[in-house]
Amino acid sequence: xxxxxxxxxxxxxxxxxxxxxxxxxxxxxxxxxxxxxxxxxxxxxxxxxxxxxxxxxxxxxxxxxxxxxxxxxxxxxxxxxxxxxxxxxxxxxxxxxxxxxxxxxxxxxxxxxxxxxxxxxxxxxxxxxxxxxxxxxxxxxxxxxxxxxxxxxxxxxxxxxxxxxxxxxxxxxxxxxxxxxxxxxxxxxxxxxxxxxxxxxxxxxxxxxxxxxxxxxxxxxxxxxxxxxxxxxxxxxxxxxxxxxxxxxxxxxxxxxxxxxxxxxxxxxxxxxxxxxxxxxxxxxxxxxxxxxxxxxxxxxxxxxxxxxxxxxxxxxxxxxxxxxxxxxxxxxxxxxxxxxxxxxxxxxxxxxx
Numbered sequence: 001x002x003x004x005x006x007x008x009x010x011x012x013x014x015x016x017x018x019x020x021x022x023x024x025x026x027x028x029x030x031x032x033x034x035x036x037x038x039x040x041x042x043x044x045x046x047x048x049x050x051x052x053x054x055x056x057x058x059x060x061x062x063x064x065x066x067x068x069x070x071x072x073x074x075x076x077x078x079x080x081x082x083x084x085x086x087x088x089x090x091x092x093x094x095x096x097x098x099x100x101x102x103x104x105x106x107x108x109x110x111x112x113x114x115x116x117x118x119x120x121x122x123x124x125x126x127x128x129x130x131x132x133x134x135x136x137x138x139x140x141x142x143x144x145x146x147x148x149x150x151x152x153x154x155x156x157x158x159x160x161x162x163x164x165x166x167x168x169x170x171x172x173x174x175x176x177x178x179x180x181x182x183x184x185x186x187x188x189x190x191x192x193x194x195x196x197x198x199x200x201x202x203x204x205x206x207x208x209x210x211x212x213x214x215x216x217x218x219x220x221x222x223x224x225x226x227x228x229x230x231x232x233x234x235x236x237x238x239x240x241x242x243x244x245x246x247x248x249x250x251x252x253x254x255x256x257x258x259x260x261x262x263x264x265x266x267x268x269x270x271x272x273x274x275x276x277x278x279x280x281x282x283x284x285x286x287x288x289x290x291x292x293x294x295x296x297x298x299x300x301x302x303x304x305x306x307x308x309x310x311x312x313x314x315x316x317x318x319x320x321x322x323x324x325x326x327x328x329x330x331x332x333x334x335x336x337x338x339x340x341x342x343x344x345x346x347x348x349x350x351x352x353x354x
Contacts, residue, residue: 228286
């Protein structure tokens, strides 16, 4: 994220305070209040129709959701494929059962500019995570379990509330382990008038088999590409040795589905692949190899956000190589590599560096 960190966003998120208080009643109240002064619903995407509407109308969206739901019986939604029976209440490696848990939902203005517009990106932050990075800035949510139990119906109401507040999109953050719930909620919300693009905001480590079930559901893929070296993924992301290989395959599938992200006349993006790469100290992420792979395997104008805001949080102090912010030279080096590789659509950040 840009000027505002995810931690700050979560900490001050209004709906976090509401999460355990009034349930669906509060969500519906928020929806009633989410109108312009003239009393009209805001329409941030005139003329746009999200891909999932056709699947909703045909019934296929619900069918796909049900198929994903059944996968939780021996869970293989993420590349760990840990096989626990989440439907029976067991928790996977991600520490999630079939019970939906949400940390917050809110219009957010710290995402990439083409996703924000004037109304913000409509983010829904999910509790738990299958990657569990030792430096996660949102570790209270991803690993300590901060969040509240919600129903699929609640999530559908959240989506509609965000639309009525004028958000540009629905941005599901750390969605992998709750993909069945997301599709079910999306199907319900579409039946009640949801027309916003769906942003799948993921760590990038996604099974291609699952991604294929999201084809014509997701409008914008927003994946991280964290590491090029398996040993770094093993060390810093809970022994996820397959991260580089699986993420590369996932990016190709995402590109096949939604194509290259290009802004409309208003400067906003409503469809396409947008990649994030967090520059880490001491070249831990393997930035040079990552940007070269992108340049060789995806269009040169692939949207790439080279992120500068790495902060040593959570358990990073136990790992000397990542126990500091990056320095200006490291960030300039990363940008230089991307430009030398021929990438032409790079978002360069101005966050404070050492």
